Amino acid sequence: MNPLKRIAGWLAASLLLLAAVPALAGTITGSAHDFTGxxxxxxxxxxxxxxxxxxxxxxxxxxxxxxxxxxxxxxxxxxxxxxxxxxxxxxxxxxxxxxxxxxxxxxxxxxxxxxxxxxxxxxxxxxxxxxHPIGFTYNTALATADGSLHDPATRTVTIGSGNQTRTGTVNAMLLYGGKMECDSCHDVHNTFTVGGLGTGLVKVDPSGSKICLACHNK
Incomplete structure (x- = not known):
């Protein structure tokens, strides 16, 4: 095959592949954490x-x-x-x-x-x-004692929106070392945020209080 035709074929295939890759839901560029200005x-x-x-x-x-x-x-x-x-x-x-x-x-x-x-x-x-309190252990024992919290080991939650979504237990998706921290609700890198700019870089859809109900059962 002509080398030029081969290169042209590779370029065409590469462009098709790039077009097929879904765009990320968010990036730091343009977000509240973009300090380039x-x-x-x-x-x-x-x-x-x-x-x-x-x-x-x-x-x-x-x-x-x-x-x-x-x-x-x-x-x-x-x-x-x-x-x-x-x-x-x-x-x-x-x-x-x-x-x-x-x-x-x-x-x-x-x-x-x-x-x-x-x-x-x-x-x-x-x-x-x-x-909202942070720096506390959120586990099955706390959920049982409290009565108004979902068990983080079994409760599932979806973070992000569009092409960038992840679903798993509260323990896996929101907690860090089993604790509730700032980044349990917020995504500093704006990858899994919901609603775009001006929404506090939250991971879980805030409409209908979904972000609250991810952990609270009332």
Whole structure:
């Protein structure tokens, strides 16, 4: 076969293959975590949290972490009707709070500390009493004792929308180390979010309170 015809055939097949691949439901580009418009980012997206070299390998659950960590101690949610024991945020929650508690600059990465703080609307502060509790173990024992929670070992939930959906138990889809954390409901990378921009990067469809009913049975 003529080499040029062979190359043309390969190109045509490649284009057909690419056309058949479904688009991702979301990417960081254009999301609330796209900081390319900020001068301190240098037009880069991942640099706000990650770096391929000289990263912080001591931070739990943080691949190639490069952002400054918060040293804050948080005022925790409490309620006389709550059966779970709430502890200080851990894992992914601590990483989220390193930007969202307003104590560390958003542009504090790569060993350089800036002064651009996160906007007031997204600044949760260090008082978490008014937010959904995080940092607690959510298991069958808690669901049984509480009575108003689904058993995370058997309750199924679907995260994401469109071509990017995953279905599994609450334990597999939403919990981290068996605990409820920030990233139980939110997807920092915007891959499995529902509803597009302006919806808080939530993993589960918020319409009809589906995101609440994934865990709560009333």
């Amino acid at each position: 900020q001068a301190w980012s240098g037009g880069r997206i991942c640099v706000a949290c990650h770096a391929p070299h000289k990263t912080d390998t001591t931070t739990t659950d943080a691949p190639l972490w490069s952002h400054a960590n918060s040293a804050a101690t948080y005022t925790l949610y409490s309620s006389p009707t709550m059966n779970a024991t709430v502890t200080q945020p851990g894992g992914g929650s601590k990483l989220c709070m390193s930007c969202h508690d307003g104590t560390v600059a958003v542009n504090s990465f790569g060993g350089v500390t800036g002064t651009t703080m996160i906007s007031a609307a997204n600044n949760l502060g260090t008082n978490l009493k008014g937010s």
